[in-house]
Amino acid sequence: MKRWRMIPVLLATLIVSACGTETGEPTSEGRSGDDTEPGAVEAAGPEPRLAVTYDGGVLVLRASDGEVLLDHPAEGFVRANPAGDDRHVLLSTSRGFEALDLGSWTHSHGDHGHSWIGEPRLTGTVFEAQEPGHVVHHEGHTVLFDDGTGSWTVFDPHDLADGTPETDRDAADQAHHGVAVRLGNGNLVHTVGDAETRTGVRLVTPAGHELAASDACPGVHGEAFAGEVAVFGCEDGALLVDGRTITKVDSPDAYGRIGNQAGSEDSPVLLGDYKTDPDAELERPTRVSLVDTRKGTIRLVDVKASYAFRSLGRGPEGEGLVLGTDGRLRVIDVDTGRTTATIPVLDRWREPVDWQQPRPALEVLDGTAYVTDPATSRLHVVDLARRRVTDTFDLPQVPNELVASAG
Structure with missing residues (x-):
């Protein structure tokens, strides 16, 4: 495993393209993260906003009435990921992961908070990646996975307000379409695979020492939390990572793929998709999976329509x-x-x-x-x-x- 630590450099006006520097290094124009940001005004309460991508750019809307606050053009296919601070969105672009400030945030002060609104904008912060993939936020840390290098970048998303987040970086032995997540205790779980296959996960300490591993998850894809248990989908079930314990839960079918998941901190049960045809160009399933992390079981529910x-x-x-x-x-x-x-x-x-x-x-x-x-x-x-x-x-x-x- 390759491992290194990086402190980002603040650039006043220059954003270096992904091919110009080492993958994953954030660059930024910088801005203040306090309550007196230029152009911001205090609001009576939080103002939810939405980021919507389209072919050619991204829109920022006010959620209460749908008013378009920003229409930002962008080349290529753009993906959108929550940064984890209820303010920024990370756009997956040809540059890497680009930070979009939605322009609405709240600072908590013990028993109350102060909400602020301003103009949404691209901040100039770019986490460079050859092939920007999964973004995972958990317990105050956001992890970005670069499929092109098999590396990941970890930072505190609240530091995006200053434009200069300090980052930790690490990498798997081989590049693959993967995912990594930092746990609340500081340990990290990442997928294992290569360009052709993906086989399982490793649980490592902050220093990179292996605590546990499993190769019993063919086609491992995606991650979500059910309560405090991290769940990774497999082509024949799911892997549960609870503390230092990794448990395999088998699907009812020999090929029963879970690849997309939705978790909740309020529930020990994970909601996932469920596919049974390995040869389908596009399978349109009507059943979803419910992975009970307490019992180590998978229940299938027919919702009577594909999704x-x-x-x-x-x-x-x-x-x-x-x-x-x-x-x-x-x-x-x-x-x-x-x-x-x-x-x-x-x-x-x-x-x-x-x-x-x-x-x-x-x-x-x-x-x-x-x-x-x-x-x-x-x-x-x-x-x-x-x-x-x-x-x-x-x-x-x-x-x-x-x-x-x-x-």
Whole structure:
């Protein structure tokens, strides 16, 4: 395993491209992170905002009324990932991971907080990566994985407000489409594989010493937390990482792939997709998986409609949410597997074969679900308590990816 530590350099005006310096080094223009940032005004409370990517750029919307606050052009296919501080979004671009300030944030002061709003903008901070992949936030740390090098970068996302986050970097033995996560105790879990195959995970100390490992997870993909247990999907089940213990949970089928997951700190049960055809160009499953980390079991639930990889979410009480291709949002009790509500949101839709093409995306913020509708260039607002759509916003572009920030 390769290992190194890096302190970022503050650049006043220059952003170095990904091919010009070592992968993963953040560069920035810099800005103040205190309550007196230029142009910011104090608000009566948090102002949630949304980042919506489209073919050619990214929009920033005010979540309350859908007003477009920023339309930033960008070349190539742009992905959006929450940075973990309820303020910034990390855009995966040809440069690497670029920090987008949504311009809305809250500073907590013990028993109260002060909320501020300003203009959204690209900050100039870039974490360089050959192939920017998964972004994982947990316990105050954000980890960026570079599929092109097999390396990852760890930092405190709250330091993005200053534009100069200190970073730790490390790398797997071989590059692969992987993921890494920093645990609350400082240990780190990362996937193992190469360009052709992925086989499992390693649990290492902050110094890089191996504590545990498992190669019993063919095709390992993705990560989410169920309570404090990290869950990694496999082609035949899931791996559970609890402290220093790694446990394999087998799927009911010989090939039962879990590749996309939605976890909740309020629930020990993970919601995942579930596919059974290894030869399908695009399988359109109707069953989801519920991985119970207490019992080490997988329950399958038929939601009576197919869904896509952006269709899974969790509600404010840990309930499972699945957006079906019939246009309905299902609310699932993850402890019993029972569907407790079905909310009409969209017209029927069909998942495109190319994963980069737009499809409806689900994003949840507290008790509100946001659902994009590429067919009509709209965004729907769903009140989960009232079980209905309460607002719909017209968008100037066809939406693709969606990230919500509490502000």
